[in-house]
Amino acid sequence: MVQETVHPLSKYLREAMIPHIWCTGCGNGVILNCFVQAVDELEMDLDKLVVVSGIGCIGRAAGYTNADSFHTTHGRSLAFATGAKLANPELNVVVISGDGDLFAIGGNHFIHAARRNIGVKVICANNFNYGMTGGQQGPTTPLEASTTTTPYGNIEHPFNLVHLAAASGATYVARWTTLHVRRLTQSIKRMLQKEGFCFIEVISPCPEIFGRRNKMRTGLEMMDWFKRASVVENFSDPSKAEISTEKLIVGEFVNTEKVSYEKFLHEKISQINEKRVGW
Amino acid sequence: MSKKGVLLTGAHFMNGDIACAEGAIVAGCRFFAGYPITPATEIAEHLSERMPEIGRIYIQMEDEIASIAAVIGASYAGLKAMTATSGPGFSLMQENIGLAIMTETPCVIVDIMRGGPSTGQPTMPGQQDVMQARWGSHGDYEIIALAPSSVQEMFDLTIDAFNLAETYRVPTLLLADEIVAHMWEKIVIPTAEKIRIVNRKKPNVSPEEYLPFMPDDLVPPMACFGEGYRFHATGLTHDEHGYPKTSSSEVQERLVKRLCEKIRRNEDKIMRVEEVMLDDADVVVVAYGIVARAALSAVRKAREMGIKAGLLRLITLWPFPQNHVAKIAGSAKRIIVPEMNCGQLVREVERAAKETSVVFLSKLGEEPHTPMEILEAIRRNS
Amino acid sequence: MPERMRHVPLDMEKAKRPEAEIHIIKDQCKGCGFCIKFCPQKVLEESQEINARGVHPPKIVDESKCVICGFCTAVCPDFAIFVVEKLSKEEIKK
Numbered sequence: 001m002v003q004e005t006v007h008p009l010s011k012y013l014r015e016a017m018i019p020h021i022w023c024t025g026c027g028n029g030v031i032l033n034c035f036v037q038a039v040d041e042l043e044m045d046l047d048k049l050v051v052v053s054g055i056g057c058i059g060r061a062a063g064y065t066n067a068d069s070f071h072t073t074h075g076r077s078l079a080f081a082t083g084a085k086l087a088n089p090e091l092n093v094v095v096i097s098g099d100g101d102l103f104a105i106g107g108n109h110f111i112h113a114a115r116r117n118i119g120v121k122v123i124c125a126n127n128f129n130y131g132m133t134g135g136q137q138g139p140t141t142p143l144e145a146s147t148t149t150t151p152y153g154n155i156e157h158p159f160n161l162v163h164l165a166a167a168s169g170a171t172y173v174a175r176w177t178t179l180h181v182r183r184l185t186q187s188i189k190r191m192l193q194k195e196g197f198c199f200i201e202v203i204s205p206c207p208e209i210f211g212r213r214n215k216m217r218t219g220l221e222m223m224d225w226f227k228r229a230s231v232v233e234n235f236s237d238p239s240k241a242e243i244s245t246e247k248l249i250v251g252e253f254v255n256t257e258k259v260s261y262e263k264f265l266h267e268k269i270s271q272i273n274e275k276r277v278g279w
Numbered sequence: 280m281s282k283k284g285v286l287l288t289g290a291h292f293m294n295g296d297i298a299c300a301e302g303a304i305v306a307g308c309r310f311f312a313g314y315p316i317t318p319a320t321e322i323a324e325h326l327s328e329r330m331p332e333i334g335r336i337y338i339q340m341e342d343e344i345a346s347i348a349a350v351i352g353a354s355y356a357g358l359k360a361m362t363a364t365s366g367p368g369f370s371l372m373q374e375n376i377g378l379a380i381m382t383e384t385p386c387v388i389v390d391i392m393r394g395g396p397s398t399g400q401p402t403m404p405g406q407q408d409v410m411q412a413r414w415g416s417h418g419d420y421e422i423i424a425l426a427p428s429s430v431q432e433m434f435d436l437t438i439d440a441f442n443l444a445e446t447y448r449v450p451t452l453l454l455a456d457e458i459v460a461h462m463w464e465k466i467v468i469p470t471a472e473k474i475r476i477v478n479r480k481k482p483n484v485s486p487e488e489y490l491p492f493m494p495d496d497l498v499p500p501m502a503c504f505g506e507g508y509r510f511h512a513t514g515l516t517h518d519e520h521g522y523p524k525t526s527s528s529e530v531q532e533r534l535v536k537r538l539c540e541k542i543r544r545n546e547d548k549i550m551r552v553e554e555v556m557l558d559d560a561d562v563v564v565v566a567y568g569i570v571a572r573a574a575l576s577a578v579r580k581a582r583e584m585g586i587k588a589g590l591l592r593l594i595t596l597w598p599f600p601q602n603h604v605a606k607i608a609g610s611a612k613r614i615i616v617p618e619m620n621c622g623q624l625v626r627e628v629e630r631a632a633k634e635t636s637v638v639f640l641s642k643l644g645e646e647p648h649t650p651m652e653i654l655e656a657i658r659r660n661s
Numbered sequence: 662m663p664e665r666m667r668h669v670p671l672d673m674e675k676a677k678r679p680e681a682e683i684h685i686i687k688d689q690c691k692g693c694g695f696c697i698k699f700c701p702q703k704v705l706e707e708s709q710e711i712n713a714r715g716v717h718p719p720k721i722v723d724e725s726k727c728v729i730c731g732f733c734t735a736v737c738p739d740f741a742i743f744v745v746e747k748l749s750k751e752e753i754k755k
Contacts, residue, residue: 005684005686007684007686007689007740007741007743008745009740009743010740013740014522016520016522017511017522018740019689019691019714020739022738023691024691024692024693024716025693025694026693026738027738028738029737029738029739029740030695030735030736030737030738032738033735033736033737033738033740034735046509047505047506047507047509048505050356050504050505052352060523062511062513063511063513063522063523066509067509068504068505068508068509068510068511069510069511069512070352070355070382070511070512070513071511071512071513071514071515071523072348072351072378072514073348073374073375073377073378073514076344076345076348076375076378079340079341079344079345079346079348079349079352080348080349080351080352082338082340082345082348082349082352083310083312083338083349083350083351083352083353083354083356083360084352084353084355084356084504085352085356086310086336086338086349086353087309087310087336087352087353087354087356087357087358087360088356088357088358088504088505090505091356091504091505108341108342108345109341109344109345112340112341112345178736179699179736181732181735181736182732182735185735218693219693219694219695220693220694220695220698223695223698223699227699265331265336265338268331269331269334272331272332273332273334
């Protein structure tokens, strides 16, 4: 055994910003790990990679990645990414953000980015609550779950993110948990090689803020839930992809091809210019 | 109008919105994101046709928040970028205007002012966003806002707005009223050599040495995505590396003060006013936008009547041309400020005018002040 | 057990089971326990020592049991553990 050494993925991280701010047992680090592993396996050009994030715990992921990165305002990561991708379609633009950022305050941008099919890749860490602000109810909080703003139990129905993404037009939709590290890495690799709008939901433990109010005090207990309840149902109907104590349906739900917005736009521009005389 | 080429040199008859769009094209705007709103929609409509035919990007976003966010993204991806809106949309943009200030994003935001608050009078003019332009986003900052008075200026000042945004890495506002935007007038688009275009300062060091927020003469050189610099930018308080330093009062003070200083210390270069018959003026009208045209007419009429009247037309609203107002306050007896609001820029005028008495002429609704109304005020106060 | 699996592979003598080299960057560990709990070979356990962050990093119980599946590497949120194949002396020379 060798004790002190350099991690093989450390070249993908900004040394000055590590260690990250995430709690013990938090899944965000696992997601970052799988993401940079996928980048490594694909031998992606880091000079052409842009990682964009919004506000929330996972929002710090952009800053930890040793590529061009931008930490936007709350909810606006996808709108920012749309501008960046359109402006320079050669860039690989990846949005890594949370369920609150992408689906509450940023929900409108999400459905429109998917509808437009802008070639931005989205990784959403779903931890069922607003972790950074101390554990408030959010758009994915399960019914009856206890949060700091639902002390009597949540009475709002949560979004099914993969169903929402599929219905909005995403060309790739998958859900994994932070326990499915291999499948998640493979899924991220697949997504990064696709053309249009792609979405991966990663169910992620938040023991310190969410779990301890919901009978899962540690990351291990939350990961145990993922292990116990997860069922891989690839290409099953995303509208039936439930998340409950008993059953957690994961898998790839959508993988289709559709011309991306930026390709459409640039094709249109060349068509217009061909028709013109004297240009 | 010919639909070919970037620069449509020659005389044209167009409205202010179209002139603004053409100005943006000439200034090098390669990305426009917007959302329909009266009375700014024609800018988007015109650019949706013009941008693709010259190989540039037009996108209609899902709202104004998305529009400004996409503009910031495009600017960081290396393109000059613009959005256009009116009061309600301008309000929605404010948070991200703060992001653009914090991340020092060069971009242009056109606000065609209509009557507010809220939905107000969508097709009617107003000058009610003057203070929103200055203070609309949260936190301390300095911003640049230009106020065109004619269709020609909608063209000229849009180019200036891009040049200022690129020079100082600051979002720059074109604050026009509905009349200037919808009015049709003759404009002359000059030849290329007569147009000055400024591009953002690029780093001249290697990626290893590059610090994205290390100022060079208050403004940091700007690398863009995909250029190999691998930098981080954030709306959080950040150090010269771009890394968050949210609990350091030293970094907060250094950063925010610099963001203000880069505008304040360059005020003389940024500020522009038009001075008409001020040398011996006893009564000076301070006006901007469409109102300044009525004021000019009134001042001329007053002179014909033997009243020593003058006009200080503000082209730059922010930073406020304090010294110009202070100067006239030293010689004039009265200052008259007509505005299409309930009193916004007049407060700045009063502050700068100190002892000299300032008369405010408010007008809201369908019409701006008539020359007769301003002339009457000049007569009463002479 | 099916009949075919009782047979020893013909090239068994040539085949060499790769040996693992587990690296633990102790002070980077936040003590979540994921690597310990989910190691399919139960190679790791919590140590008694306290690292720079005040938690017990994992220690290796039996490195020879490791099959280099790499799960610990992938599941670690803190980039604090990774496993590589130990190179033989000949391979190092190369």
